[in-house]
Structures are given as structure tokens and as C-alpha cells.
Amino acid sequence: MVAFKLVTLAAVASLASVTSAQTFQRLGACPKLGCIFPPDQVDFLAGQYFDIRLEVHAPVNGSEANGGVPDQNFTFTVGKKGARQQPAAAFFKLSEPRVERWNFTWFEDLFAEDAGTPSLVQVAAKAYRRVALYEPGEYTATLTYYNGSKTEATWLVRELAEVRKTKNVLLFIGDGMTTSMITAARLIGHKSVNGKYVSRMAMDKFPILGHQMTHSLDSFITDSANSATSLYTGKKTTVNALGVYADSSRSPADDPKIESIVEIFRRIWTGGVGIVSTAFIADATPAALTAHTRLRAQYGAVVDSYLNGITNYTWTNWTGPDVLFGGGAEQFLPSSRSFQGKDYYAEFARAGYSVVQNNTALSRTPTDRKTLGIFSVSNMAKWLDRNVYPQNLRNQSNSPDGSRGDALDQPGLKEMTVKAIEILDARSRDKGWFLMSEAANIDKQMHVLDYDRALGELLELDDTIKASMAKLQELGTMKETLILVTADHGHGFDVMGSVDTRYLAEQETDREKRSAVGIYEQSGLSQYTVATNASVLYSEGVNFPANWDPRYTLYSGTSAFPDHREDYQVNKDGPRVPAINQTRNDYTVNYVDAPTGYVINGSLPVSADQGVHSLTDVPVFAMGPCQELFGGVYDSTDIFFGIANCLGLGRSSNMTVKGNGMGNAYGKAG
Numbered sequence: 040m041v042a043f044k045l046v047t048l049a050a051v052a053s054l055a056s057v058t059s060a061q062t063f064q065r066l067g068a069c070p071k072l073g074c075i076f077p078p079d080q081v082d083f084l085a086g087q088y089f090d091i092r093l094e095v096h097a098p099v100n101g102s103e104a105n106g107g108v109p110d111q112n113f114t115f116t117v118g119k120k121g122a123r124q125q126p127a128a129a130f131f132k133l134s135e136p137r138v139e140r141w142n143f144t145w146f147e148d149l150f151a152e153d154a155g156t157p158s159l160v161q162v163a164a165k166a167y168r169r170v171a172l173y174e175p176g177e178y179t180a181t182l183t184y185y186n187g188s189k190t191e192a193t194w195l196v197r198e199l200a201e202v203r204k205t206k207n208v209l210l211f212i213g214d215g216m217t218t219s220m221i222t223a224a225r226l227i228g229h230k231s232v233n234g235k236y237v238s239r240m241a242m243d244k245f246p247i248l249g250h251q252m253t254h255s256l257d258s259f260i261t262d263s264a265n266s267a268t269s270l271y272t273g274k275k276t277t278v279n280a281l282g283v284y285a286d287s288s289r290s291p292a293d294d295p296k297i298e299s300i301v302e303i304f305r306r307i308w309t310g311g312v313g314i315v316s317t318a319f320i321a322d323a324t325p326a327a328l329t330a331h332t333r334l335r336a337q338y339g340a341v342v343d344s345y346l347n348g349i350t351n352y353t354w355t356n357w358t359g360p361d362v363l364f365g366g367g368a369e370q371f372l373p374s375s376r377s378f379q380g381k382d383y384y385a386e387f388a389r390a391g392y393s394v395v396q397n398n399t400a401l402s403r404t405p406t407d408r409k410t411l412g413i414f415s416v417s418n419m420a421k422w423l424d425r426n427v428y429p430q431n432l433r434n435q436s437n438s439p440d441g442s443r444g445d446a447l448d449q450p451g452l453k454e455m456t457v458k459a460i461e462i463l464d465a466r467s468r469d470k471g472w473f474l475m476s477e478a479a480n481i482d483k484q485m486h487v488l489d490y491d492r493a494l495g496e497l498l499e500l501d502d503t504i505k506a507s508m509a510k511l512q513e514l515g516t517m518k519e520t521l522i523l524v525t526a527d528h529g530h531g532f533d534v535m536g537s538v539d540t541r542y543l544a545e546q547e548t549d550r551e552k553r554s555a556v557g558i559y560e561q562s563g564l565s566q567y568t569v570a571t572n573a574s575v576l577y578s579e580g581v582n583f584p585a586n587w588d589p590r591y592t593l594y595s596g597t598s599a600f601p602d603h604r605e606d607y608q609v610n611k612d613g614p615r616v617p618a619i620n621q622t623r624n625d626y627t628v629n630y631v632d633a634p635t636g637y638v639i640n641g642s643l644p645v646s647a648d649q650g651v652h653s654l655t656d657v658p659v660f661a662m663g664p665c666q667e668l669f670g671g672v673y674d675s676t677d678i679f680f681g682i683a684n685c686l687g688l689g690r691s692s693n694m695t696v697k698g699n700g701m702g703n704a705y706g707k708a709g
Contacts, residue, residue, distance in 0.1 A: 141289055143289075307690070423491060
């Protein structure tokens with residue numbers, strides 16, 4: 040009984056130490072005073088480059104205070120599990136790096152934040168740059184400090200994958216997309232008769248369906264930066280971090296880097312790379328392919344990384360993607376918002392890129408040159424506004440040329456993706472290519488509770504998938520292309536019934552208005568596919584709602600939101616603004632956002648003006664070579680390893696490829 044009590048008390052003490060760092064953490068993935076990055080339980084592709092960061096912390100005050108003098112004589116060893124460990128410099132054949140010193144502060148909990156009493160931590164650190172592990176198996180990395188204290192990390196190098204099984208990879212990312220959103224999009228875009236759909240989404244026809252878990256390194260809710268890093272590098276990291284582990288140093292540009300899928304693909308096979316997004320192109324999901332910083336908001340530096348790669352440290356050589364399409368002209372026009380004030384249109388042009396700024400120019404641009412397409416300031420126009428409510432494109436002052444005119448001739452995701460495929464095929468048919476195409480505004484419209492626009496973006500993604508498959512068939516490369524459709528995270532969205540919007544608008548009180556909601560048998564059938572005199576007409580085989588403003592709409596919503604009004608009708612004047620700032624960091628209902636609706640009290644802190652991400656697993660649809668690798672339930676990092684396996688990117692030595700290493704078939708580089 041005594042032994043049981045001791046174990047229980049120890050378990051409680053351990054749990055207390057973890058929960059005390061719940062809201063804030065001294066440093067993610069570093070519960071002890073000695074930190075190793077990459078941390079414990081990390082998997083590597085054989086031959087994938089990464090940096091190592093070591094930190095020894097000496098808290099000056101707070102619950103962990105130990106005198107405030109960090110041990111600068113710490114040691115670090117690495118070795119295959121069961122074998123003799125070696126000093127890291129000898130193991131990786133590097134010179135021993137110098138010890139660095141800095142300090143940082145953090146709040147131990149919300150009470151400390153309210154009181155304005157941060158804890159100060161002194162740090163001694165080292166960094167080993169651009170190393171790799173080539174032999175599969177488990178490795179043990181040990182940091183020893185403070186007279187025998189140890190932090191250990193177990194690293195796993197996965198089995199070699201040197202044989203290439205696909206020529207091309209086409210990765211679609213529906214940012215924030217969940218299964219329930221796909222279900223809702225199908226409901227409003229596809230007709231059904233007596234409960235059976237007469238047409239199906241392109242995603243529905245993929246032979247393999249899996250689900251990936253999206254949690255991050257040190258929190259179970261992720262953002263798009265670290266979730267994209269998981270997909271592209273096979274490594275979990277911290278919210279806001281792109282292609283690095285977040286350390287505690289002052290500079291966000293010196294954090295330990297991880298080589299991304301496109302950096303490895305370009306290094307091994309010298310193939311083509313395309314990056315397409317409906318967001319501003321420096322946003323997190325596209326940025327994580329080339330950027331390496333713990334602060335995703337370094338937008339100017341992100342744009343520079345697209346063109347020049349990483350220049351502040353020795354890293355994988357990068358000479359720019361073949362295709363870069365999206366919004367975000369503010370980071371290209373010379374100003375305080377561009378990197379070092381440079382004109383990045385001119386920088387890309389000097390590097391041999393064709394530069395286009397509207398859909399007409401995009402359709403006419405040649406396919407044999409690298410191409411930069413920036414089509415608006417900030418995020419690109421939403422499908423619903425481009426196609427149903429085009430008056431919302433006016434008075435935006437978002438022309439990409441800096442004239443402050445309106446960007447009226449913007450392409451959609453479909454036009455950008457199909458053109459990207461044409462360019463990549465023309466430039467890299469022999470060597471193959473990797474293309475990431477992101478439907479970014481699914482997420483951005485879910486954030487502002489504009490479910491109509493979000494579902495329109497999702498249907499545009501599905502239409503893009505269908506058009507891309509047709510283009511691959513036309514080019515004769517469909518069977519040589521692995522196609523994946525997934526998301527980086529989800530939102531807590533679902534549909535629970537229908538709403539009689541006419542009845543709702545005519546009721547006087549909020550409680551009476553809620554009677555307009557129809558549940559179970561009163562939910563009825565989708566009215567979005569019922570044609571009227573005012574219906575939107577599409578070409579044959581294109582599936583979007585015929586009526587975006589029916590009387591009976593979806594009773595839908597998310598599980599986390601600010602104070603807002605809801606009338607369940609499409610906003611015809613542009614994207615929603617559900618909450619407004621009355622005083623500093625205090626958001627309340629925006630009445631004009633839904634004047635005939637009723638108030639829904641928020642479930643988030645009053646500092647929130649929009650919805651947030653959720654924990655849900657997200658779907659993965661797979662078709663083509665290696666499709667079998669993507670069935671089941673797995674971690675988001677496994678997406679990277681599945682793609683790397685299919686592309687044959689694993690390496691047993693630091694060899695480089697001359698030519699494409701393929702001939703006319705797939706195989707092993709040599």
C-alpha cells in the first residue's frame with residue numbers, strides 16, 4: 040500500500056509539472072532545463088538535412104529558479120541505439136560550434152501575466168548546422184548538463200526509399216477543410232433524388248480515403264504554419280513556425296531548420312516545382328515549402344526565400360520554383376512591406392521569370408519559362424464574388440500593379456492550377472514535378488463565419504481537381520502522377536438542419552426567430568440545387584448551387600466563435616465581418632453583418648473577432664502511384680514520408696544526382 044501511495048504521489052507531481060505549463064510554456068518540447076531540437080520521438084527520412092539546437096536553461100526567478108547561471112560546459116553525444124555514442128561534432132564530422140548566450144522571459148500562467156511578473160531565463164546554447172542521418176534505425180541523442188542531468192531524444196530514421204515510383208506529385212490542400220464541410224458542399228452543389236445523389240464530387244471518386252491527425256508539437260490545436268511544416272517535412276513544430284523548430288533565441292531566422300519535400304526533390308531529382316494558392320502567396324501554407332523561420336509573419340523574408348532560398352546559413356541550394364501563383368502584391372511592390380524594400384517583380388524578372396498580373400495574361404503566357412503570377416493585393420477574390428456577385432470586386436484598390444485600381448481580372452484556383460500543370464509539364468516532363476495547390480479561402484471564410492463563401496471555395500477546389508485530372512489525361516501523364524487531396528487542419532463546422540429565412544426575418548424577438556430552424560424531418564431537402572428564374576447557369580458537368588439565396592438555407596455553424604448575429608443568408612455585399620472592436624481587444628456583435636438575424640453569444644474570449652481551428656482529424660484522398668500508402672488513420676507527418684517514399688527521396692549517403700537519374704522510367708538515382 041505504501042509503495043502504491045508513493046507511485047501515485049510521483050504521478051501527481053509529474054502531472055502537476057506538466058499542467059503548470061499548459062497555457063504558456065518555457066519552451067515547447069523542453070520540459071527539462073536541457074533542450075534538444077529535434078526533440079524526442081522524431082522520425083527522419085534517410086539523408087534529410089536538419090539543424091540541431093541545444094539549449095541549457097537557468098531560470099533566474101519563478102518556480103524553476105536555479106540560480107540563473109547556465110552550464111556552458113554541457114556535452115552532447117549521438118549514436119545508433121545500442122552502440123557507443125560519440126560527441127556530436129565527431130559523429131557528424133563537424134567542427135565544434137561555439138557556445139551562444141542570451142536570455143528570454145515568459146509567463147508561467149495567466150495569473151503571472153495578469154500581475155505582469157514574467158520569469159527570466161538565462162541560456163547557454165549551441166547549433167550544429169545542416170547534418171543528416173543516412174542509416175535506418177533508432178538513434179539516441181543525449182545532452183548532459185548541470186553535473187549529470189540528462190535530456191535524451193530518440194530519433195528514428197525510417198527505412199530507405201531510394202526507388203522512385205511516381206514521376207509527378209499533385210498535392211491539393213483545402214485549408215481548414217473537414218469531412219463535414221465536404222458533406223455540406225456536396226449537399227448544396229449536387230442534386231439528389233429521394234436521398235440519392237445523381238452526381239458526385241471529384242473527391243468522392245478517389246479510390247483511397249485516409250485520415251490524418253493534425254495536432255502540433257506542443258499543443259493539440261495547430262495553425263497553418265506548423266501543420267504545413269508537418270506535411271512538408273515530416274516534423275511536428277510549434278504554432279507560427281515554418282520549417283524550423285522554435286528555439287528561444289532572439290532571432291526568428293536562426294532556429295534549427297528542417298529540409299522540406301521540395302528542397303529534397305529539387306536536390307535529388309532536379310525536378311520542377313509549382314506553388315499555387317488563393318491566399319497572399321507569403322501565407323503559411325505555401326510559405327512552409329521554402330521558408331525557415333519561427334515567425335510566419337515575416338512575409339517579406341518568405342517571398343525572398345521563394346526566389347533565393349536560405350542565404351543566412353549554409354543550406355540546400357534553391358533557385359526558385361518553376362511556378363509561383365497567388366495574391367499578395369504588397370510583398371512584391373517596393374515598399375516597407377517588401378523584403379529590404381526591394382521590387383520583387385523586378386527581382387523575379389531578373390532571374391528569368393515571366394511576370395503576369397491578371398487572368399488574361401496568365402492564359403497567354405508561354406509554358407516554357409518560369410512564371411510568377413501575382414493577381415491581387417492580399418488574398419485573392421472569393422469564387423462567390425468572382426462568379427455570382429462580381430460587383431464586390433470593385434472599390435477594393437487591390438490591383439497587383441500598385442496603381443490602387445481594382446483587380447477585376449483575377450484567375451481562380453482552377454485556372455492557376457491547370458496553367459501550372461502545363462508549365463511544369465513543358466519544363467520538367469522528363470524529370471517530373473511537384474505541385475502544391477491550395478484552396479486557402481476555405482479557411483479564411485470559415486474564420487469569419489462566412490459559410491457560403493467557404494463552401495463555394497471548397498466546390499471550386501473540387502472543380503479544380505476535376506479539371507486537373509482532365510489536363511493530366513490530355514497530357515498523357517495521369518498514370519505517372521500521385522494525386523493527394525487533404526487539409527492542414529479543421530474547423531468545428533457542421534450542418535444541423537435548415538432555416539426558413541423569410542420566417543426568421545419577420546419575427547420580432549431573438550427567441551421567436553429561433554423557431555425558424557428546422558431539425559430532423561423538418562430540415563427538408565436542399566434548395567440550393569433547385570433552379571429558378573434567377574438561377575446561376577454553369578457549363579455541363581460543373582457543380583455549384585443553382586441558387587445561392589434560397590428561402591430555406593442551411594442551419595450551420597462552428598463550435599467556437601465570437602459574439603455575432605446570424606441570419607443564415609448569403610452576404611451579397613462581400614465577406615462577413617461578424618464582430619467589431621468596441622474598445623481595445625474587446626469585440627462585440629456587428630449589427631450590420633446580419634440585421635434581420637439574432638444575437639449568438641460568443642464562446643471565445645472577448646479578444647477574438649473570428650472563429651478558430653479545431654482538433655478534428657482531416658481527410659486524405661489518394662489516387663495514382665503509391666495510393667495504398669495513404670489509407671487508414673495516421674499522423675500528419677506521415678503524408679511527407681508517403682510522398683518521399685513514392686518519389687524515392689531517401690538516401691544512404693550524401694550523393695547528388697547528375698541529370699535526372701531516371702532515363703525514361705522510374706528507379707534509383709545514381
